[in-house]
Amino acid sequence: xxxxxxxxxxxxxxxxxxSFLYLFNGKLLPEAPRAYIKSASIDIPVETASYYWKFGxxxxxxxxxxVKDKEAIIVPKNSxxxxxxxxxxxxxxxxxxxxxxxxxxxxxxxxxxxxTVPSSEGIYMYSISADWSEGSAQYAIKVHVK
Numbered sequence: 185x186x187x188x189x190x191x192x193x194x195x196x197x198x199x200x201x202x203s204f205l206y207l208f209n210g211k212l213l214p215e216a217p218r219a220y221i222k223s224a225s226i227d228i229p230v231e232t233a234s235y236y237w238k239f240g241x242x243x244x245x246x247x248x249x250x251v252k253d254k255e256a257i258i259v260p261k262n263s264x265x266x267x268x269x270x271x272x273x274x275x276x277x278x279x280x281x282x283x284x285x286x287x288x289x290x291x292x293x294x295x296x297x298x299x300t301v302p303s304s305e306g307i308y309m310y311s312i313s314a315d316w317s318e319g320s321a322q323y324a325i326k327v328h329v330k
Contacts, residue, residue: 215241216321217270219312223259223301228325233311235321247311247324248285256307256328265310265327267297273314282309282324301329 216235221228233250236242259265267277276296280288288311293299301308312323 216319217273217316219314219321219323220268220270221265221312221323221325223257223263223265223327226257226259228257228259228265228327229254231324233322233324235319237319237321241319246285247282247288247322248309250324251282251309251326254326256326258330259301259327261301261303261305261329263301263329264294265299265301265325267299267312269314271316273316275315277312277314280311280313282311301327303329305329 215237216232219230219232221230231247231250231254232243233245233247234243267279279291279293279299281291282288291299291310299310307326307328309324309326312325314321314323
């Protein structure tokens with residue numbers, strides 16, 4: 185009798201471990217990967233505006249609200265902003281200029297991970313959206329072009 189209990193418990197533990205590895209593809213990634221954004225040698229603070237991750241973990245905020253009250257980081261006119269992630273997304277990120285809460289505009293990108301800020305001085309906000317097998321995330325930044 186004790187032998188059967190030990191066997192059943194061993195099988196249950198094996199099934200639990202295999203299920204855990206299957207759900208996380210062998211990697212524990214509990215939330216969206218961190219984004220890193222730079223212009224030349226200037227680190228630009230990144231806000232995670234929204235994400236939806238496995239097991240219903242989520243955060244919902246528009247990129248505009250995520251950065252509207254944040255201090256804008258000064259970057260030179262026509263400078264390049266480079267975007268990278270702690271873990272690369274499954275495809276290229278989608279980058280948009282944030283005008284208001286409900287107005288985001290497509291912008292031209294140098295490549296999938298770079299944008300050039302305008303030559304016009306002013307405050308600019310951008311959203312960066314990316315997808316992974318575990319979910320998706322939207323990040324926001326705010327720069328002051330001078």
